[in-house]
Structure formats: C-alpha cells, structure tokens
Amino acid sequence: MDVGKWKSIFGRYEAASFTVNKRFGSMIKEQLQDVLTVEQQMTLSYIKRFGSCTTTELAEAFCVQKSAITAIVTRLAEKGYIHRLRDEKDRRIVYLKLTEEGSDVFQCGEEKVFEVVSPYLKTFSDEEIETFLTLYEKLASQVNEE
Amino acid sequence: MDVGKWKSIFGRYEAASFTVNKRFGSMIKEQLQDVLTVEQQMTLSYIKRFGSCTTTELAEAFCVQKSAITAIVTRLAEKGYIHRLRDEKDRRIVYLKLTEEGSDVFQCGEEKVFEVVSPYLKTFSDEEIETFLTLYEKLASQVNEE
DNA sequence: TTGAACAGTTCAACTCTTGAACTAGTTATG
DNA sequence: CATAACTAGTTCAAGAGTTGAACTGTTCAA
Numbered sequence: 001m002d003v004g005k006w007k008s009i010f011g012r013y014e015a016a017s018f019t020v021n022k023r024f025g026s027m028i029k030e031q032l033q034d035v036l037t038v039e040q041q042m043t044l045s046y047i048k049r050f051g052s053c054t055t056t057e058l059a060e061a062f063c064v065q066k067s068a069i070t071a072i073v074t075r076l077a078e079k080g081y082i083h084r085l086r087d088e089k090d091r092r093i094v095y096l097k098l099t100e101e102g103s104d105v106f107q108c109g110e111e112k113v114f115e116v117v118s119p120y121l122k123t124f125s126d127e128e129i130e131t132f133l134t135l136y137e138k139l140a141s142q143v144n145e146e
Numbered sequence: 147m148d149v150g151k152w153k154s155i156f157g158r159y160e161a162a163s164f165t166v167n168k169r170f171g172s173m174i175k176e177q178l179q180d181v182l183t184v185e186q187q188m189t190l191s192y193i194k195r196f197g198s199c200t201t202t203e204l205a206e207a208f209c210v211q212k213s214a215i216t217a218i219v220t221r222l223a224e225k226g227y228i229h230r231l232r233d234e235k236d237r238r239i240v241y242l243k244l245t246e247e248g249s250d251v252f253q254c255g256e257e258k259v260f261e262v263v264s265p266y267l268k269t270f271s272d273e274e275i276e277t278f279l280t281l282y283e284k285l286a287s288q289v290n291e292e
Numbered sequence: 293t294t295g296a297a298c299a300g301t302t303c304a305a306c307t308c309t310t311g312a313a314c315t316a317g318t319t320a321t322g
Numbered sequence: 323c324a325t326a327a328c329t330a331g332t333t334c335a336a337g338a339g340t341t342g343a344a345c346t347g348t349t350c351a352a
Contacts, residue, residue, distance in 0.1 A: 006264050012279050013267060018188065019286040021167060026209035037307065042164065055331060063172035068309050070332055075307080092317045092330040118152050120288050121159060124281070132281040133158050135274055140165040142266050183338065201300060214340050216301055221338080238299040238348045 024117060031112040035105060041113075043072050044081065044098060044106040052085075052095045081105055170263060177258040181251060187259075189218050190227065190244060190252040198231075198241045227251055 029038055036044070039062075046061060047053055055073065059066040073096060076082040081102030087093035098106065121129060175184055182190070185208075192207060193199055201219065205212045219242060222228040227248030233239035244252065267275060 006268065007260065009267055009275055009279065010260050010264050012283065013263075014191075016279065016282040016286040017167075020282070020289055021163075022207070022209045023289040039308070045160075056329090061168070063168045064308085065310055066331065067311080067333080071308070074332090090318070090330085094331065114153065114156050117159075118156050120285060121155055122152065123288050124284070128281055129155055131277060132285075133155065133162065135270070135278040135281075136162040136166070137158065138270070139266060139278075140162040142269050143166055143169040185339070202298090210339085211341055212300065213302080213342080217339070220301090236299085236349070240300065 027116045028113050031116055032109050036109055039072055040076055040081075041106065041109050043069075043076065044102060045110070047082065047096050047098055048103065048106060052097045054093055054095060058096075076102070173262045174259050177262055178255050182255055185218055186222055187252065187255050189215075189222060190248060191256070193228065193242050193244055194249065194252060198243045200239055200241060204242075222248070 025038065028041075032038065032041055042062075043058065046058060050057075055066050055069045058069045058073075062069065073082060073084075077084060081099055082096055083099055085095040085097060087095060124132065171184065174187075178184065178187055188208075189204065192204060196203075201212050201215045204215045204219075208215065219228060219230075223230060227245055228242055229245055231241040231243060233241060270278065
C-alpha cells in the first residue's frame with residue numbers, strides 16, 4: 001500500500017545513483033587513463049582483497065558470465081598484471097594472483113581514484129558519513145542475500 | 147590529516163557501491179530482457195523526464211562523448227522508440243523525443259525495475275530511507291557541481 | 293565575406309558482455 | 323570398474339557501448 005510513496009522514493013534513488021555513478025565513473029576512468037579500464041581495476045581490486053581467486057568467484061561477484069571474466073583476465077595477463085596457477089589437487093581450478101607489477105599498477109590507480117573521490121566524501125560531517133555508509137552497507141548486505 | 151580514516155571510509159564506500167551497483171544492475175538487465183539495454187532504458191528515461199533533449203545534453207548527463215549517444219539513439223530510432231526533429235531556427239540542433247511506442251516500452255520496463263528494486267528499499271524504516279536519500283542526494287549535487 | 297565555433301554524424305578500433313559449444317577434469321551411481 | 327553427470331574454465335561469434343579523429347552542415351562574429 002501507498003505505492004505512490006515508494007514510487008517517489010524509487011525515483012529519488014534512481015536519480016541520485018545515476019548522477020553519482022556516471023560522474024564518479026567518468027572521473028575514475030579519467031584517472032586510470034590508458035593504463036587500465038574501470039573493470040580491470042575492479043578485477044585487480046577483488047583479487048588483491050582475497051589474495052587469490054577463481055574465474056567462477058569473480059563471475060559471481062561481478063554478476064556476469066564466466067566468459068566475460070576470462071576475457072578481462074586474459075587482457076590483464078597479457079599486460080603481465082595477473083598470472084594463472086592451476087590447482088594441483090583439482091586440476092580444473094585456476095587460481096588468479098596479481099604479479100608484483102599488477103599490484104603496483106593497481107595501487108597507483110587506487111591512489112589516484114582516492115584523490116578525486118575523497119574530496120566529495122569529505123564534504124560530509126563525521127556523523128553524516130557514518131550514517132550514510134551504515135545505511136549503504138545495510139542495503140548492500142540485503143542485496144547480497146540472493 | 148588523518149588520511150587513514152578517509153582511506154577506510156573510501157574503502158567502505160567503494161565496497162558498498164560495488165555490491166549494490168553490480169547486483170541491481172544485473173537485476174535490472176534481467177527485467178529488461180531483450181527489449182532494451184540498461185543504457186537504452188536510461189536514455190529513454192532522460193528524454194521522458196525533460197520531454198525532449200539534444201545529443202549534447204545527453205552526452206553531458208551520461209559523461210560520454212557525443213558519438214556514444216549517437217550510436218545509442220540510432221539503435222533506439224531503428225526500433226521506433228525515438229524520433230529526431232530538426233530545430234527550424236537553428237538547423238544544427240536535433241531534438242530527440244519519445245514515440246508513443248517508446249514511451250510505452252519505457253514505462254513497462256520501469257514498472258518491472260520498480261518491482262525488483264523497491265523490495266530492498268522497503269526493508270528500511272521511513273526515517274532511515276529519508277536520511278539515506280537526503281545524504282545520497284547531497285552527494286549527487288556535490289558531484290554535479292563541476 | 294571569411295574564419296571560428298558549434299551540433300551532430302561517421303568510422304575504425306577497442307572493451308565488455310552473452311550464450312552456445314567445447315576441453316578437460318572430478319564425482320557419483322549402478 | 324565404467325560411464326554418466328557434473329564442474330571449471332576457455333573459445334568463438336555477435337552485438338552493445340565507448341573513444342577520438344575526421345567529417346558535414348550550420349551559425350555567428352570580426
């Protein structure tokens with residue numbers, strides 16, 4: 001009931017996320033220049049966070065088919081930023097790890113992204129940012145329960 | 147100063163937005179099926195909101211080159227969802243408008259997207275959602291001041 | 293009048309994505 | 323044990339989105 005209220009809330013969410021995502025996305029792309037694409041940076045980020053991971057894991061986290069991940073990983077491997085390691089026990093599995101260079105390139109990009117994004121976060125008070133992040137994280141965890 | 151605190155906040159923002167955007171993006175794509183892509187739906191949404199608009203306006207709003215918009219608009223026009231109207235006074239300008247069918251297709255997609263997204267928004271209390279949206283909108287407006 | 297600026301398009305090249313078909317390896321069941 | 327079903331990952335063709343350079347056509351100002 002009160003569908004109108006929720007339509008209005010949905011519309012506000014749509015508009016805000018559209019603006020923030022397009023603008024931040026464009027700034028991030030600009031910072032990464034021609035070194036990495038945004039998807040490639042996120043892929044390195046994911047692997048770095050978990051130390052190593054598989055194609056299947058990445059496909060689930062990114063909500064895409066495994067073949068999409070294979071393509072991205074192949075490009076990153078060609079650039080020398082990732083290497084593939086076969087599991088000795090279960091030889092179907094391929095572990096993805098960052099190379100030394102991949103780790104450096106990621107870190108450098110992340111630093112640049114931080115420099116352009118953080119000024120916007122800093123316009124909020126401590127309390128505001130904490131409230132905002134807590135609610136955003138709550139939304140993320142709800143959405144993650146599939 | 148206190149760079150560590152802002153790195154941590156930045157990391158939390160990155161993680162939450164990654165999860166929410168990938169999951170919602172995938173759900174939205176699934177709802178739109180093979181009728182429209184997400185970008186196409188957002189393009190129709192923008193035109194609908196303003197009644198009519200130009201390629202240049204869309205390129206600015208979407209933070210992409212004009213040629214990217216031309217490609218999307220051409221596909222939408224081929225499907226019969228948009229028509230192009232030259233300005234009679236300044237014949238360089240092309241106004242984009244939805245066709246009857248384009249408006250219907252957009253509305254139908256929007257309804258389906260609402261059905262899958264709104265349940266997640268509804269898990270918040272009235273106060274939480276209002277606080278969250280107010281802060282998200284504040285971020286959007288900050289980011290919009292280029 | 294002519295040159296600069298602007299709106300939009302075209303084109304080649306690239307990345308990302310899907311979905312189907314495939315290879316290779318593992319597990320379960322009779 | 324054999325073999326069928328499943329699993330991990332890759333390959334491939336096709337299509338969407340994107341960039342950046344070159345282009346057409348139009349407007350405007352010096």
